[in-house]
Structures are given as structure tokens and as C-alpha cells.
Amino acid sequence: MFPPTPPIPEELTLVVDGLTYAGLAFGPVDAPPVLALHGWQDNANSFLQLARALPDVRLVALDLSGHGQSSHRSADATYQIWDDLPQLVGVLDALGWAQCAVLGHSRGAIIATLLAATQPERVHTLITLDSMLPRPAKDEDFAKTLRAFLKDRTALLNRSPRQFASEQAFVERRARMGEPPLVSTVLADRALKPCDDGFAHRNDPRHNGASAVRMNEGQCISVLQALAMPVLNIWATPRQGLEDDIARQRALIAENVPNVTSVDIPGHHHWHMEPEPAEQIAAAIRHFLV
Template sequence: MHLVCEPDNEITLELPHITLAGRLWGAPDKPLILALHGWLDNADSFLPLSKYLTDYQILAIDWPGHGGSQHRPGSYPLHWVDYLYDLDALIEVLTHVVKRKPFALVGHSLGGIIASAYAAAFAEKVDKLVLIEALSPLYESESKSKTRLQNSFAGHRRFLATQTKPASIYRDIAIAANARHKLTALDLQWCELLTQRNMQNLDSGVCWRSDPRLKLDSPLRLTFSQVDALMQAHTVNTLLISGSGGFPQLQEAIPMAHRWFSRLQTVEIDGDHHLHMGNAAQVSEAIRDFLTA
């Protein structure tokens, strides 16, 4: 298996348990960056950065259930820990089969959460880490565990009841992109970019190809004490990039991040939660400075 750019830079990676799709930009003789996207996004979220980080080869995967990647089998509820297994298998394949160990992991939002948790547990497998609008696994009070479990199961039952119903079909992608724009306030051009990869064409229009289970509540969330224990003595050299208009909880957690990470740089850049798309020039400059220091 080799990383070869197919038409439109599309790639497919066969992992032992699932098949992932993705995009590959840059020459194979350059250091490899493994890019991990956020929840309900896909590999194309790193297209803007790829136009600036030309000193690197960038492999951006679609997480399972996103973009062109395979859905997880069965109809059971999903959990964030599943992504840690995906990342571990992916790094193993890249390192030992493709012979291209990533020089750095770059993760946005969910992708950053997964990369950070993975690097905390397996520091020897990660050389450098860039977190964009992300820090650690989400956590909540243990007092909410019963309600979370009840709500998750209720939502999953509703999902199972709708599986036999036909998929919602849109006349064209623009309608779906506008719907995401109104819901999230993400710039329309980026909504169009992400939506195109998350949909499939039908004779009568387009429909989502994303796994609908991605929108269901997780049945379990870690407590702070669990996250705190995981993130203690985080030794991987890390850059944390936050947006001036991003999630305020991230800025509030910076002091905690400095307690967790022994080698941490932080930088705030103009932009919202998707600043790696809307302000790719400045974000790429910060990444380049970090990786070449």
C-alpha cells in the first residue's frame, strides 16, 4: 500500500476494521502531516490549509461515517473512544505498511480532542501535535450520567424507528449548504465545501451520506477526574491554536492546559471555531513556525 494521489487527490486506506477515505496534498518526499477533522466535517476542511503548508504532504482522512469513509457496522450507539482505535490503527498502517510515519498530527475540534487524548496515552507514537479549537475529551459531572444514558437510549430508539423511512432528498447541494449556514453561522463558502463531500448524488437530487448516528447523544461522557488523570504529564510537544471568536470555554481552559501539558505553546488568531478555513493564512503560519522551531 502506498500514498498515491488519485484524481482530485482522493485516497483510500484499508484499516483492519474499517475503510477510510481522504484527501492527500503535496509531494511524497516532504514530511507527512496527518490531519483530523471535526464533528460532521470531513477531509475537505483542510483544503484551505493545504494551499499554504506546501512544505509538507498533508493526509486528511474522513472519520468513519463522514465524507467517503465507511460507516461503522451495525446500528449500535457511537462513542468517542471508537475514534481512538481508528487513529491507532491508522498510525500503525502509515508507519509499518505505508512506511510514512506522520511528522505531526493536526486536529480540529473533535479531531483535536481525539489526537490530544491519544497523544496523552501513547506519547511515543506522536512527535508533534497541533490542536485547533480543541484541548481534551469533554467531561461532565457524574450526577448527569443517569440522565445522559436515558436520553441517549431514547434518541437511539427514535433513530431505529426511522431507519425504514426514505432518506430526505434535496433538489441540489446549495439547499443543504444554506441550511448548515443558517444553523451554524459558518461562512457559506465553507458550508458548500464541506456539504459537497458529505452528500451523494441521486437521480432525483442529493442526500446525506453521513452516518445519522453521529447526531445522537453519546450514552457516556467522562468525568473531570477521569480527564484530569488522562491528561496529566502530557509530554508531546504541542501547539494550541484558538480563535478570537471561537469557543469561549477553550480560552477559559488555557490555565488548565498549561498544568496538563509540559511542552505547550498557545496562540490566539482572528477567526471563529473554523478559523483554519476562514483564516488559513495565519493559522498555517503559526503551524509552520511551530513545526520548524
């Protein structure tokens, strides 16, 4: 079994290409290295429970750019799923990791997959939680997607951060969007900063906008076929309303990833942040890493 409370992490700050990446480090410095990438609108705190259940690895969980305590990108930059890749390579260099396992959840799983596909010499193992690919776009939607991006960018670029009267108000808002209160409670510490009227959301509002470009199915297949390392693909079940999308994604993964292990663990999309499912996920990871 695991300790009763999450371990106290080390705070990390790494500057790469002028961007500050904040993060949390867990475990012995000489243990097998694991880079953990969180999902959309989450932060490094999302890996607290998994770190507790994986005491024998050196797990570094980042706040990705525009999330938590990490830098926002400049006004001329974007938050496409590939935009963090050059800096993530720089993070590995700064950590002194020639190779590591990469663990990602949701949007972070997609970024982790892109990193592994393009940097196989740096990523010896890929572990994805409840995602691996974006939903493939239709070629005929390219112009419409780009138009939506330009419209959203204009609207969001100068938008002030959302404010909350209290941390509880933040938790309640995310609960109204269907998220278990435990999840937003765990995230709140890194998601909010004090302001005159209570708390302001740290995340860059541009993360709420449309993507400029979305990968089509052929590009997704190209990425999957480039994954030469062992891949562990863990899914939360059931995912009501997304059955067809997930079934298609899993079919593409099974057909195109040379060395993939797929595991189903009951729970909601953020189930890795709750103690019992986190232990089940960690057990699958430990078994896979042996």
C-alpha cells in the first residue's frame, strides 16, 4: 500500500527559451526519471496522488506554459499542442536527463505522444492517461478552424483573468461543469493567485480559444507509427457520450502502434487525482516499467 498522504514535493523552476516552467519533483534524484504532463486547464498538482503511489521513480510534474505558475506565452505566440515541444526538450536538457519515461494525461497525453514520436532517442517509454490523440479533423474544415482561431485570439488576447471571491467559488464553478470537487480542490493551490477581490485564475485565457490547426487522421496515424518505444495506454471507463470517439481512437492506436499495452480502469476523466484509482493506475505503471 501507499503512504496516507501525498509526499511533500520539491518546487522546481526552469527557464527555457525565456519561458519559466514551474513544476514539482518527487522521489529520489537517482531513481528512474519520469516527466509528467497535465491536462487542459490543470497543473502539476494533478499528479500528487500518482507521485504518492510511485515512490520509486523521480517524477517531475510541470505546469505547462500558460498554466499554473509557469509563464504565459508572448502575445504573438500560440498554445497549439506542439508549441511546448521545443521547451520540453530544453527541460530534459536542464534536468540532465538523456532519456526518460513520459507520462501524460488528456491534452498532456497528446503532447507526450508528439514528444515521443519526434524525440524517440529521448523518450524510452510512453504512458498516456485517458487520451493519446486529438480528435482527427476533416480536411475540408481547415479554413473554418483557422477562422475560429483568429476570432477567438482577438477576443481572448486582452481578456482579464477570471476572478473568484474564494477558493471555494473556484471549486464550485468547476463542479458546475461536471468536475468532482476533489479535483478542483487539489488544483486550486497552483491555479489561483490572490488579488484585491479574492483570487485570480493564473491560466492564460487564450487556452479557451480554438486551435489554429487540427491534425487530420493521416497525420495522427503518422505520429502513432513513429512510436518505436513501449507504450502504456490507460483509459478511464466508462466515458459516457464519448464512446464512438474513444473507440475510433483506440482502434487507430491498436492498428498503428507497434508495441502498445492498453488497460481499462473504472473512473472519471480525472480519476488519477483520487487515491483509489491512482493506486490502480500506479500498479499498472509499476508492472509496465518492470
